[in-house]
Amino acid sequence: VEAARARVATTLGIRPEGVVFTSSGTESNNLAILGYVRSLAARGRRCEDMTVLTTAIEHSSTLETMNELRRLGVMVEVLPVTHEGIVTAATLKAALTQGTVLVTLAYANSEVGTVQAVHALARTLRAFERSSPGTRIALHVDAAQAPLWLPCDLPRLDADLLSLDGGKCGGPKGSGVIAFRKDVEISPILFGGGQEGGKRPGTENVAAIVGIAEALSLAQASYEERARKVSRVRDAAIARLCAALPEAVLNGPMGEERLANNINLSLPGLDTEYAVVVLDTAGIAASTKSACAGAGGGESAVVLTLSGDAARSRSTLRLTLGEETSLTDFDRVGAVLQEFCIRQSGLTQ
Amino acid sequence: VEAARARVATTLGIRPEGVVFTSSGTESNNLAILGYVRSLAARGRRCEDMTVLTTAIEHSSTLETMNELRRLGVMVEVLPVTHEGIVTAATLKAALTQGTVLVTLAYANSEVGTVQAVHALARTLRAFERSSPGTRIALHVDAAQAPLWLPCDLPRLDADLLSLDGGKCGGPKGSGVIAFRKDVEISPILFGGGQEGGKRPGTENVAAIVGIAEALSLAQASYEERARKVSRVRDAAIARLCAALPEAVLNGPMGEERLANNINLSLPGLDTEYAVVVLDTAGIAASTKSACAGAGGGESAVVLTLSGDAARSRSTLRLTLGEETSLTDFDRVGAVLQEFCIRQSGLTQ
Numbered sequence: 001v002e003a004a005r006a007r008v009a010t011t012l013g014i015r016p017e018g019v020v021f022t023s024s025g026t027e028s029n030n031l032a033i034l035g036y037v038r039s040l041a042a043r044g045r046r047c048e049d050m051t052v053l054t055t056a057i058e059h060s061s062t063l064e065t066m067n068e069l070r071r072l073g074v075m076v077e078v079l080p081v082t083h084e085g086i087v088t089a090a091t092l093k094a095a096l097t098q099g100t101v102l103v104t105l106a107y108a109n110s111e112v113g114t115v116q117a118v119h120a121l122a123r124t125l126r127a128f129e130r131s132s133p134g135t136r137i138a139l140h141v142d143a144a145q146a147p148l149w150l151p152c153d154l155p156r157l158d159a160d161l162l163s164l165d166g167g168k169c170g171g172p173k174g175s176g177v178i179a180f181r182k183d184v185e186i187s188p189i190l191f192g193g194g195q196e197g198g199k200r201p202g203t204e205n206v207a208a209i210v211g212i213a214e215a216l217s218l219a220q221a222s223y224e225e226r227a228r229k230v231s232r233v234r235d236a237a238i239a240r241l242c243a244a245l246p247e248a249v250l251n252g253p254m255g256e257e258r259l260a261n262n263i264n265l266s267l268p269g270l271d272t273e274y275a276v277v278v279l280d281t282a283g284i285a286a287s288t289k290s291a292c293a294g295a296g297g298g299e300s301a302v303v304l305t306l307s308g309d310a311a312r313s314r315s316t317l318r319l320t321l322g323e324e325t326s327l328t329d330f331d332r333v334g335a336v337l338q339e340f341c342i343r344q345s346g347l348t349q
Numbered sequence: 350v351e352a353a354r355a356r357v358a359t360t361l362g363i364r365p366e367g368v369v370f371t372s373s374g375t376e377s378n379n380l381a382i383l384g385y386v387r388s389l390a391a392r393g394r395r396c397e398d399m400t401v402l403t404t405a406i407e408h409s410s411t412l413e414t415m416n417e418l419r420r421l422g423v424m425v426e427v428l429p430v431t432h433e434g435i436v437t438a439a440t441l442k443a444a445l446t447q448g449t450v451l452v453t454l455a456y457a458n459s460e461v462g463t464v465q466a467v468h469a470l471a472r473t474l475r476a477f478e479r480s481s482p483g484t485r486i487a488l489h490v491d492a493a494q495a496p497l498w499l500p501c502d503l504p505r506l507d508a509d510l511l512s513l514d515g516g517k518c519g520g521p522k523g524s525g526v527i528a529f530r531k532d533v534e535i536s537p538i539l540f541g542g543g544q545e546g547g548k549r550p551g552t553e554n555v556a557a558i559v560g561i562a563e564a565l566s567l568a569q570a571s572y573e574e575r576a577r578k579v580s581r582v583r584d585a586a587i588a589r590l591c592a593a594l595p596e597a598v599l600n601g602p603m604g605e606e607r608l609a610n611n612i613n614l615s616l617p618g619l620d621t622e623y624a625v626v627v628l629d630t631a632g633i634a635a636s637t638k639s640a641c642a643g644a645g646g647g648e649s650a651v652v653l654t655l656s657g658d659a660a661r662s663r664s665t666l667r668l669t670l671g672e673e674t675s676l677t678d679f680d681r682v683g684a685v686l687q688e689f690c691i692r693q694s695g696l697t698q
Contacts, residue, residue, distance in 0.1 A: 023523065024372075024554075025552075030541070060542045068540050173556070190376055191414045191417050192641055202376060203375070205522045291542065291552065292544070
């Protein structure tokens, strides 16, 4: 366990004491956000005097934790995002006040792949802290989607807290990490033994801990090359799919601002939940949303926030690439979807 | 996941909807206790109007959760136990009031092996409920130590909530279950997706879930025969160890009231933490306390509560048996400890 902790610490550029193993990215987000607020409350700051900033396109483990913060009396303010899902430094700057204690956002959006300019946002926070003596604003980054594709070094990002999920980067399900820098305190949100520096009780799940440490280390060792390679396939695949499907609209940004392995299209007017079933029959795994957002049915809150378009948010299709996914794979995806669109359009005419 | 849930439900005598998978026994205890209190609070009951009963010899995941309840404003009352660690029905009856909402205790104590008469305690609660219309007192049983040795059927025990830990009954670490009956509500204590019926968010750890279901099923299929066989070895081993070590005192009860696989001795005046190291060198795994109670150092709060004897609580030695542990194994334990006692007594004289 301690060797795994040291390995994660080296990978993320922090001390081993700043690494706490959890059971998932969801638990990590809960512990980062509630644990940070609880630590401030334990030092005498009233919940009513704290403001936490976030966005409307976060993962459900952040959005639902925001509702818990509201129940505790904390002010939660939702930052606007661009049509591509980006939080700009200007937007963040305008929202900061003396009461702001925490900013929490995803490094890369799990549905539409938008990558935030974390370091630029951190710079905005630091500038505000300097201009308002006595303020301290922690930056929490939900990096669950990031390790295989983006740098996760905390000092380099200038983030205070980072959440990670083993199952999202080639490690075992049931493993998570919360990483935090030297001057950051978190209080536990589950209660029991003194494991994990008193921050997360329960018998250590050694296999999961070793697994996530190995996965993070391998993911970060070669993320640049991997991202370069896969984003090239992604861009060609998007072009091919849009050519094959005239009704398709891309959700989220293009280029560097998009997660290397993410494609998210809307097929307005069509039933993409049924498309997922048809693709599955053809051996192609796709989804409409995040599993944690109830992938089964309903609209995508993320795409609705970005586009304001109900038809678009009800017809999302998320396709994610692995290192081995080839453009040839997308010929098959395109063919299946093309037939699906023709049939469905025929049915509705 | 759903097949595993059905299997656990059958094993525990409840509906599948009453089975929630967690990451550990610690998380299960937190969710059972805090989740039950939160569900009452969500339905309008003030924390200040709730009393929870427990004992001073619970596992740290219960004791620390009691401290969280106190912070929330809930009244926590500590039931006295006998010198053997037993909560009597009379003691429980005397403590019940209109404000009592929950009684939480371990089925079998993790340090000294005391088994509570859960069904008799449940009968006391039901009688109180009948005599005081409008009261509803849930019984939560921490059954982490139980599945291999004791019946865990909820209707048979007449318990409302039961916590289980996979790693304690032959299943994987990082797996837990909370089981509850039809008329019991719990609110989540971690926030995110709608997994596990909205009671525990996060991507399902399928391997851990299948593992704990298999372990619980196998454990409960043959617990009676296993307990009969192992308790016979236990009793002979206790006799042999006490004969070899005149200074030894047994902590906890004998016979049916003791967990079949538990031996807990005190060697007053001796450094049993060092004894654990000496035993380890001889290939024998022992402990002084529960790992979650900081097995490293200090006194046993459980033995101090039972005996009121500081020397006894500072010199505990816990030896647990498996199905394959033989009396011959204890000849070796006895010999190593005998030599240890002679040397240590020599040193202190």
